[in-house]
Amino acid sequence: MVKLPKVRCPGCGKFMAAVAVKVVPPANKLEDCLRRCAKCDIGATNAKSPAKVKFIFPPPKTREELPPAA
Ligand SMILES: [Zn+2]
Secondary structure: OEEEOOEEOOOOOOEEOOEEEOOOOOOOOHHHOOEEOOOOOOEEOOOOOHHHOOEEOOOOOOOOOOOOOO
């Protein structure tokens, strides 16, 4: 089993729970993320090292809330 440690959500600051899986799929989109924030819907990519985790954000609801990704 591979354990992905808990990571802190960049949106609300809460921890996304750690998960243990047999196979770690590559996370290229939000749906692939094994760790998701229930509140913000932000996903953490499936890196085992917290330093390598990237965050995938859900599409913005309005253009005014978030600037487009550079
Ligand atoms: Zn959050």
